[in-house]
Amino acid sequence: MKATLLCSTALLLSISATARAEDAAEPATDIIVTGTRQIGMKAEDSPAPVQVIGAQALQSVGQQDLTQVLAQSLPSLNFQAFGGDTANLTLTAALRGLSPNDTLVLVNGKRRHGTANLAVLGGSPYSGAATTDFSFIPTASISRIEVLQDSAAAQYGSDAIAGVVNVITKNADHGGLITVTGGSNYQNGGETAAAAANFGFGLGDRGFVNVTGEYRFSDYTQHGQYDRRFFTPTGQLLPSLNAVQVAGLRANPRFPNVNNINGNARFSLYNVAFNAGYDLTDDLQLYAFGSYGNRNAKAFQNYRAPDRVSGRTSTGTVVYPLPLGFNPQENIREEDFSLTAGLKGTAGEWNYDLSLTYGRDAVALFTIDSANPVLFSMLQSASATPLTGLQRNFYDGQLTNSEWVGNIDVSRDFEVGFAKPLTLALGGEFRKGTYQIAQGEYASYIFGGAQAYPGFAPSDAGKFGRKSYAGYIDIAADPVDSLHLDVAGRYEHYSDFGSAWSGKFTARYDFSDAFALRGTVSNGFRAPSLAESYYSSVNVGPGSTFGQLPPNSSAAQLLGFAQLRPEKSTNVSVGLVLKPLPGLQVTIDAYQIKLKNRIVPSGDIYGTLGTSTVSQAVVNALISRGVSLADATSYAGINIFTNGVDTRTRGVEATANYTSDFGDMGRVDWSLGLNYNKTDITRVSSLPAAVFNAAFGQTDLLSVNAKDALSTATPRVKSIANALWSLGSFSLNLRGTVYGSTRQRQLGDQVYQTAIGTTFIADLNVGYKLTPLIRFDVGANNLFDKQAPTLPLRADGTRPITGNVFNAPLSYTPWGINGGYYYARATINF
Template sequence: MKDKKIIAIRSVLATAVSISSISAVCQENMIEEIVTIGTRVEGRSATDSAAPIDIVSGDQFVNQGDGDLNNLLRNVVPSYNVNTQPISDAATIVRPANLRGLPPDSTLVLVNGKRRHRAAVISFLGGGLSDGAQGPDISAIPAIALKQVEVLRDGAAAQYGSDAIAGVINFQLKDAAEGSSAEVKYATTAEGDGDQQVFAANVGLPLTDSGFANVSLEFRQQDDTSRSVQRDDAAELIAAGNTEVADPAQIWGQPEVEDDIKFFINSAVELNSGAELYAFGNYASRTVDGGFYFRNPETRPGVYAWEDDDGNLYPLIADLDPSNGVDSCVGMDHADALASEECFSFQEIFPGGFTPRFGGDLEDYSMVFGLRGEMANGIGYDISASRGHNRVDYFIYNTVNATLGPNTPTEFSPGSYIQEETNFNIDLTKSMQLGEKPLFVAAGFEWREEEFEAKMGDQASWEVGPLVDQGFTVGSNGFPGFGPQVAGVFDRDNIAIYTDTELEMSDSLRLGAALRWEDFSDFGSTSNFKLSGHYIVNDVLALRSTVSTGFRAPTPGQSNITNVSTVFTDGQLVNRGTIPATNPIAMLKGGKQLQPEESESYTFGAIINLGGWDITLDYFHITVTDRITQSADQELTDAERAQLVADGITGAESLNIFRFYTNDFDTETQGIDLVGTYSLTDSTELSLAANWTETEVIDYNPETMDETRIGQLEDGLPNIRANATITHYGDSWRGLMRINYYGSYWEAHLDDGSLPIDVGDEWTLDVEAAYNFSDSLSLIAGAENLLDNYPDENPWAGVAGAEYPVTSPMGFNGALYYLRARYEF
């Protein structure tokens, strides 16, 4: 293991050096920018910080082809990973993203330094690493609204509270009181699909004589893509003469996004007392429509077929008149049933099988109000209150509730998930002297309430129809609706008290300490600390280090959710349930009341200024114990299945396996981040960023964790990611070139450990050129993945029709070409 780690460290350094020799990134003097996270002392720069912080300007997001902020962030921050999520239930609607190899709800997201509410979506299918995670919806933020983004790559729960195990991302909104801009963007892939149209505008307005209101709007449309081949079983059906089977029967690609509207407002006004009253908020909505798995018209259990104890399949034919017994249709095949009035086969509705389409209508809004200033005694204050709301109304169509037979609708509304959060904060700061040494002290109080609601779906989506006793599946097939017993409201609240200090020991040495206590209504209290130091050795070298403990509280949704998904297991399509850990059946398998995750982390880094280069090199180590995630698959007995049916869990009669949330494993994550910037000339800027991250499962419960999950956690993301860009500014034009490197990784295809894929590393090239026709009008053309590179082909493509590994961190759409026109007023 030691040799493996040494080789990996050498690889990331070699990769970074090789990239810098070709070209490099422009991060616009990122290490000189002022930061607002990681410290509560005003005026600190990234190089002054004791923890590593990336600063990405708003222009770096706007100057890209994609319209989803998740993808834009992935392109410029190597330790940030997100993939396409083509068929993954609700994760298609709000895609889970990973910072430093940890799940999305281990990263705290702030907007203007205030906690951003999490999304209502729980990622039941998250590629192993993000299974069961409930993170925020970053894609609801329009790129044009951003002044800069700060990525704190350090544990910060002692400073900011729950979720800040992997780090903190702070989105700083534009605050100009004048000026405006508008842009139109069109993008398409080299295959001619996946078209994106984006219109965005930003305007700064004065608010009285001493304030501003900055407003941003974005409207986006995205077509779906297909990188699919025909499934083997569908091809066999066509060869046997079934002309109703679609080609391809199942589509793998990015989902369709319609009416993607994003609105943000940021405002503040200075009062006569010198205090500042501020407010900001957002509204966003979109409709996401994606694919599901193909239902074979000969073999799909519970709809077209039934299975005996030996695993043999036979046609499932319904007797529509059971008054004379249900023996009339036994032994019939589908063809005979089609000719009978009493007997029914679902081949009458879908003779070529069916592939459900699944999606959701998302609504997101928030508002933050606050008052900040400084009292006469020099104590600074910031008092704020916020409210956040995220709702997803699910839909599924081109499917059936099989127990309703010929009376089934083919479109359903399975229900809704709603997440609401309320925060109240008081933050105080004071600058003083300890002896003759400057001391900065901050302290504060926070109250937060989280509420998760599952709303009932339409009756047909969960109704137990008359054919249930004949072996047909209950609920909308693929995503059963939420019935009366499953729907409900689950909430909890917590309070927190913190203190955060920094002491200037000398001109060269600064020390920091933070302590936070929180108490939660559902599981009790937790205390965490952080120590930090920054030491300037000389004009060339400075050293920095942190050590901290942290935690992540289980969400009310994770503690109480019930869901049924259709997944692949051992090469077969089966229904899998997720039930609360406190359900008696889960408790028989080791389930218990969820407790918070706990972490210990430390970083050690160097800041080097040498020969025009500004370089930061940081090592990090994170140990997370009692990690919260979904357990491995647990098999159900007939008695357990019957109990779940009695509990009102829709579709439980057809469940073969289930999962629940658990604290039963520990991990160790370590890595190195390297960032360098260099100005070749006054008009040419150069920089690079590289990341090596490795995760190891160091302890687990074999009853709830299997080798597939361990493999996904340890190897599901590339160990090495890097990018490099060179940007040149001419009198009336600008050019950009960025090289991206994605290391090798392992995929359990379709989350099935019997379908392993070892995927090799890959390079991609992005280019952009802009010409200024006037001081106001610019035309920009560019390409992401210009050379149209794809990940390695999927050796199991015939199983479900995916041409490429579906968890590819670089995506699998190939090249994206775009044109953009920008006008500044």
């Protein structure tokens, strides 16, 4: 892998035709506002690596979701291919191989709130994600995106360990666009449709309002074949099935592919957003921006056989109310809201910005097309005739995450005899966060609840909050020509765990116009999200019951787990900025990120296996929270978030860009980006004595599957090469992405190794301007339809190594599980 890195870097440095295909970065002369408090800083002069994703990148990505745009533009960012349980309804992305929670998201420089839908399924690189949901930021509202790939906790506070994504929205007071997109995967389903409109309006001659509306739809995708519980690998029914199961399976309209759990969710999404400003005076502006989004999403769970729900009448007749079996689904109906208002201007020689932001994400959860087997059996036993009107849909409760953020930022330049004025920036921040779990309806949780996803019981419900206060100072100076220094310090106090200090020192020296050296040393922290601290739920599978235990609960402390503490980081980076030829810029930045007390989900901690008790303490903890173990015929246990590991991440990020002018043959914008990233686990916490049981192999906090999720389940190497050819009204964009190899051990009846080799993915977009205002695009992502590798079979060939479905895709496939996607788009600009 190191050889791959060196070869790729050598290629990057030797190519003069490399650059920013699809205009993924705006011109190098553009001013940036991320990672610096100085006014007028250019991206090419930044002392820290900042990549700018411009309007052309948004236009040239087929899937109009901001996560996809970022993943196809940034080599250091990887996106979630597939999520388990409710995580499949809110997919996310991660920067520099760390948790998604370690990247801070800003909109117009203001902190954006996180989702309420916590990803809890262990064994995924994205477990624990509760960060900003990019789906609620409409791409048509975006002017550009600035991505700071460096720790910035001293400048922006918690979460900015891996970097900062700052979304800058449009502020035009006239014109706009209307765009319509449709597409589908080559196979596996997943038809999509999207429409968006953006309009700018003037407010007299001193202000503007820019408004965006968006609608997106995506249908289910379907992967895998037969369910190993009922079929052989060739699709024959198992001889061990009973008559009720055989009759129901044969009559099922999806026979023989009755299990639809492997595939993307179906969703419809509406977004509206606005950005507005009004100059009250020449030195004072009132501004506001915000968004509202509404999503309805559904995802399949494991198929249940016809005899999973049964009852006996008072006269002794056995009743099967669902003779075809059933495919329960998890369903969310989500509302996302954000509003920022503020005043900014100048007073004397000081610049100031006062703002207040409120963000809220509310997720109502439902289990649909399901049933509560125990409740039905009890009701049926009291009736002499078969019951009708079986309840199939259940309200599971609601998750709500909200946050108030107040900011005051002031800055001023001082002439102190340096090569440039010294910039002093000061500020303060107040945050108040609230996380709430509202219980579901009685039938959703009683007696084990609805199949697949029981509702939140009264013992799960609660409202939790905290406050924090912060102050920072940032000094930037150029003592002599070509030397830039920046020092920042920040203090934060949280009501639930105390104080945190962070600092950052950044320097850049330009030896000439063609060569500069830059570097950063910093420390940072990430406060545990309220969702990680207090989320509580139960998942019921065929024969299993697992509870997500809140680490800040008394039950967790009785098991020996401590309340969550902040993650702490130490970041070091050093880089080069090269301009070996006119118009060619190359950047190479090496970095190391050490994380202490990293918050991770535990491996599965069992209370029972079959009829054996592994940990009575776990059984007691489940029962104390009102969890029924009636369905746990195979196993029962818990998962929990904990400050379980220390990690060290080392990597190299390299970029290059160039434009070739071929005269009558048009011009080509080239770009090449490369990221090498390796994470090692340097410490793992011990398993508490109350749940330790060597006789059953329960000795480690993290399973090998969970360890691999941190270290090897995302590619160490990702490289993106782009070429955008423009010729009159015609444009052709070709993008090639190389994903390095990945591997992850899977847990079944034993430990199995899976691996995905180095893979090349090609994307193509062809655009044509029918008129200066009307443009058509057709294209394909994953042009050659590279499919995700599938789960192998056990050595005896009778079943997949894990899960229930034969030929299910490996969920950690870095380019996604759905293969090729084609699309067409029409855009009207005015």
